[in-house]
Amino acid sequence: MFYLLNILIQMKILLDNSSLYKSLRPFNDLGFVPTMGGIHKGHLSLINKSNRLCKITIVSIFINPKQFNNKKDLKSYPRNINKDLKILKKTKKVDFVYLPRFKDIYENKNKSKIKLNKKDIILCAKYRKGHFEGVLDVMERLTKIVRPKKIFMGEKDFQQLYLVKKRLEKKYKAKIIPCKTVRDKNNIALSSRNFHLNKLNFEVAANIYKQLVNIKKNIKKKKNILNFLNHKKRELINNYKIKIDYLELRNKKNLKTSKKMNNSRLFIAYYLNNVRLIDNI
Template sequence: MFYLLNILIQMKILLNNTSLFESLRPFNDLGFVPTMGGIHKGHLSLIDKSNKLCKKTIVSIFVNPKQFNNKKDLRSYPRNIKKDLKILKKSKKVDFVYVPKFKDIYDDKKKSQITLLKKDEILCAKFRKGHFEGVLDVMNRLTKIIKPKKIFMGEKDFQQLFLVKKHLEKLYKTKVIPCKTIRDKNNVALSSRNFLLNKSSLVIAAKIYKKLVSIKKNIKKKKKIWSFLNLQKKELKNNYKIKIDYLELRKINNLKISSTKKNSRLFIAYYLNNVRLIDNL
């Protein structure tokens, strides 16, 4: 606790809701960047966007147990609060960091009433039962607590962005702002889970991205896209010894299966050395 309070010079760390309410009361133009820690350049790009569009920026660090459908995944999720705070402080672009406890977010014992529509049980929702219900529940609670004017989320988690935007903008006077995916020098999409990968795994991830670019490029030449993608999925599995949950082309406006490259994205989720990675392009 002493460390958390004394790392701060320019940004203010809020360790509970009382501190948060007192600190945020004067401000009505807040930009909010929700994170589960593992701060990287992708998060910093969200903060940059918030700084351009809002007067004040608040970042949350909260590993939400409700959105993990696998207890092992929750236990292995990278956590390093000291490192995260150092990075955020060094950026000199964050006004507030909200580091709540579980009871600050889930201050009541009411069960979430959020359920996904059948049409939304696709992509990650199909393979991670309860995941997005947990995401929507915690984003609903965080938005109610923080009352931001704008929320900044990355396009790497495109389905998450799509569902949060659809859900929150109906309930609150807040806008969810999409921000482009940030990649490393080898074009691997930045993710907190990348901290769990060794160098050889990151090399494979870079090769998979290169292959995905080729697949996307060649889609327009194919009449039977579904068959083409199934074949590519098998090749990826065999060539890189990975497990793939899905490889699908979907429309960006409603996430329905697409038969054309125009206004569509190629989505993938795969396991590399037991670490689940997602990407879209």
């Protein structure tokens, strides 16, 4: 832990709730970027936006065990706190980093009463039982602790963004700020999970993105969008030997199944090298 403190000069690290409350007390214009580590350019774009809109930026790094529906996924999730802190310090745009312990977040041991509405059990919620209940629970707890004015979240996890925004903005004063998906040179959406992909996986992911763009272009020409997407889903599975959870067109305002391209997004979740990837365009 002393090593962590030594590499932080301008950026202040907060190791528990007591130091957080004391440090943040003077500020009322906080921009909050919640992360589970594995910091990449997508996270940095959130930090940049927070810097533009808020006086103070705080980043949290907390791998929340309660949002993993698969124990193997939790165990293999990328962890390199020293690397993450070096990246954050280098930006010179982060004022505070919050590294809570499990007991700091879950000091209130009351069991979460969060339950998704039936209409929200779609896309990832349909395939990852308990995942979003865990996400919403930890986001509520973090919001109560940090008390930010604005929370910055990426559009890559669009369903997560939608659910968090719908729940938190009704209950708290914090405003959820959507941020565009950041992609690499091959248009693959940046994700901490990408650390588990090999060169061949990246080539496949790049091709799948190209296919998604073509599918989206051709949707407007199709009378039966559902049949068209089912056909394209089978094509992707056969051509790239991948498992796909879903390939769906949904309205971006309410996530209802859509029959037209206007105000809609194409959503996909698939597996490469046993790594679950999501995207939407």
